[in-house]
Amino acid sequence: MIDMHVTLPGGLHPLTLNNPVMTASGTFGYGVEFTPYGDLTRLGGIVVKGLSLAPRRGNPMPRVAETPCGMLNAVGLQNDGVEYFVRTTLPKLPWREVPIVANLYACDPGEFGELAAVLAAEEGVAALEVNISCPNVKEGGVIFGQDPRQAAKVTEAVKMRAGSKPVIVKLSPNVTDIAHMARAVEDAGADVLSCINTLTGMGVDINTRKPLLANVVGGLSGPAIKPVALRCVWQVAKAVSIPVIGIGGITSAEDVLEFLLVGAHAVQVGTANFIRPDFVFRLVDELAALCERMGIEQWDDFRGTLKV
Amino acid sequence: MIDMHVTLPGGLHPLTLNNPVMTASGTFGYGVEFTPYGDLTRLGGIVVKGLSLAPRRGNPMPRVAETPCGMLNAVGLQNDGVEYFVRTTLPKLPWREVPIVANLYACDPGEFGELAAVLAAEEGVAALEVNISCPNVKEGGVIFGQDPRQAAKVTEAVKMRAGSKPVIVKLSPNVTDIAHMARAVEDAGADVLSCINTLTGMGVDINTRKPLLANVVGGLSGPAIKPVALRCVWQVAKAVSIPVIGIGGITSAEDVLEFLLVGAHAVQVGTANFIRPDFVFRLVDELAALCERMGIEQWDDFRGTLKV
Amino acid sequence: MNTPACTDLTVLDLVPFGQTGGEARFFALRLERPQWADWKPGQFVMLRPAGWALDMLWARPFSICRISARDLVIFFQVVGRGTARLAQLRTGDVVHVWGPLGNAFAMEPDTPTLMLAGGIGIAPFIGYAHTHPKPWNLWMDFGHRMPLGCYPFESINEKIMADSHHEEGPEDLSRFIETMGRRMREFRDQNGLVLACGPTPFLRTVRSFALEYGVRTQLSLETRMACGVGACLGCVCRTTEQWPDPARAGGNVQTCTQGPVFWAEQITFDDETAAPPTAADAPVQACER
């Protein structure tokens, strides 16, 4: 039987997960919403909904729409703010048994640094994940994650204040060259990369002649994007020497292994949590069973062994 | 009843289609393959498989793989060369009744120009569509369609030799800013834009540990990418003043109207041709019926009327 | 509130309702009984047949009509792709079901209570009428566009005082809206309670009457839902300053966990200020989604 634990190597602060299956930010609430449906401590790790310094009301409705094998969302980072999270939510989470990763959302590097400082002080936070798919309001609204220089700045700002917490930078697929972005962020000090965030997409209703999302454009996620995500993870894993967490369209144990095969150390499951709320708990079991069946005895024997 | 014809305005050489439904390059062969399944002259237009100067054998097998609501392909532009096409295939096509659009594939601007010159001389060719999703071998293999400067060069090279044929430039979605690409190509003289080409994706087999495509990465198409395609068409149509042809994941008359709603003048149907070979013929009928049902009497009344 | 659970339930049967020739669009779906400790009328379940391909990822929310010793019953109308596929379920098929979800309607046995239902919004009231300990304190006004036989109206009418209002044209609609206003004033005068469920334009009308006449009113919202458990933030509605938790007053709360039942004055319909409710605004779609 395989030991399911995974350690993401990374200089001073390796992050050890119970298994390679984490939940993706924004799709698993703060974890507490899922306690009726499974035992949180059986997960590899939990990435909570994006946190900002001040509470945010988020975008107007409608915010979500179903698409073929996927969905669009433009929630707009509604959250109660980082203070509320550390005060009220974090204490309810079994953070000694399962790594809790805080996902950071801000609109300029300074804010990112402040957020990191607040979270770095929390014992219950295992790592920080930096969402760079947000606009830099101070620099004309360009998306951090679409400009290597800006992405590097954010990474540095977070690293500076993150203390001993590993810093994961979450890459956007909406770029010409994701390997280039990955290297820029690695050079700026990221300990781990996660990819991908959503693809920019759109839906419309021909009867009302209105967009399906009040925000007009939104993020595409779900099985539809899995081929793009696999390609990104493969390109990124080849380009950097820090560990990579694969995200995008995972709905089965086979999908998890596909991401490991192209070089990911772990994965995050997002949209699939909406298929049924106990989805990710079942997935952990299925993954163990699949490894058994396939004779995989160590993650190291399998990870990145794609024959090209 | 709506008059289904569409004219793509464009300076000297407007292109008139029987209706807005064309077939997309590489998914409808040279048209002749589909004569048992429908009357080609009922289509809006036919874009043939990509043509290169010399015959190309294409990529090794496997070249295609099914993905959730989509597929990957890395055919590698197998074709018999432009001479064979104009000599043997074009005469078999009912080009007086349905516009035949030649799709051009080359590896440097000079070759693109030569291709354009050969095709410009052919009465049976209604327009040229330039596939810029190919690597510029002379410039280190960067994809033309991912660099505005290179894309502009190709556009100019084709325009120079295209004579009176309208030049359609087909944009790649694998870029950070597609509107920027669109403007570069418009400025370089493109008469029409079509978008999108496939998203770069990948698939792997965890049992064999091999990629699903011999080429490792390939192009993702089909309903999965429709939200990305709609977003691209919307962004491009806002950015330029030349007409846009929408492509990506169309499988119903409703989908066609969605692309028109965000600003497209016409559409191309690709992967859906594999659902069944008479697919696109039925789609033309369904589109007419849907317009009737919705009371759309002129394309101009509907196109680009999205309420944002 | 009872703890929800996610289970696989087998379809016992799917019974079309009010078939008028043509394709059936109204169904009672009977599933085997889940092992839930308790539920309350107004709560709902998320349903996703095990056999659905991944082209349609989300489950769909439906009010619980009844949970008996033998079965869980929901009642649904085909309005789109998901409900069309639900209509293809066959006996023996397996459905993923999670629930009971959300809060519930206030149940005040001694308070005269008026249920206002629009179209398929009648569904949660079946359970309400059947579990109410003093049904003589219950009344219903039901507006519908399709023939009455399409809806499970009889099962309510036999328990309590219920009136139905068939909307066949714009005049019927204005008349129904008038009736609702009059009835809501009557219930205010009796210190009564009003409960409403139906499409949004209908709820908007009820809400504005509630505020105008000052009658205690609850609305059950029908929002698009992806997760049903409070995680995706796709189903939110906007609260007013009356919202009990000041931190979220004027903010957004999840309909699936904080609702689907809300006190009329504690939430607002985003576009309400833009377009005050009129007969022309609540219109043809009032009782059909």
Place this chain on the structure above:
Amino acid sequence: MNTPACTDLTVLDLVPFGQTGGEARFFALRLERPQWADWKPGQFVMLRPAGWALDMLWARPFSICRISARDLVIFFQVVGRGTARLAQLRTGDVVHVWGPLGNAFAMEPDTPTLMLAGGIGIAPFIGYAHTHPKPWNLWMDFGHRMPLGCYPFESINEKIMADSHHEEGPEDLSRFIETMGRRMREFRDQNGLVLACGPTPFLRTVRSFALEYGVRTQLSLETRMACGVGACLGCVCRTTEQWPDPARAGGNVQTCTQGPVFWAEQITFDDETAAPPTAADAPVQACER
């Protein structure tokens, strides 16, 4: 060649074959008869049930077993997602079918003809055996891994001389390969014809014997197909210098339109040069895909 057409056909029935307890994995699918003028053994159809969601876009190719006055029959094995879904078809379901597609096996009534079938590769030979005007000139060797009852072997065995070879271990496989070699030499000595259909490792073995012994041999390839009509270029195989059209010799041709039946010397299996066929190479998978 007859012109293909695309039609919607109703499922008459789906009959599991050789059920040995457990889940059935072999089926005869009977569809209502299409209005096709003609077809030839070796040709195939593309099948896509009308009810399939778009998560699986492609149809799947299957050999035509028979077209009678009443029905079109195909025989299939569940090997993956598509065939698993086909196994859920029920009487009355509608299937999009296009065909007859591709070329056909050479039919030379007076030539002694040996059919070599691996596993489900037996399917096209059912029609061949049943339409051959002089069945006494036909022989078959059939290699299979699953119990014989899983395959429609009896319907061939009752018409012609057929031997079956059950592969239960590596020795069985080497013995079967030896037999094939011996039989191919026998047919060469009679100026005979060899026709083969089965999985690629099996065809590779047959091809190398064909070249080695110099016996006229046709291979029916099983390639993944997206369109079936020659448009997608996803199903190509590599031709040799023997290919009749010099412009395409050494190039790629579509298996769906130029095949699926090819003369052994006119095509090559890409990786053949890398790995010469041995018993270890044609192996366990030989008769199952």
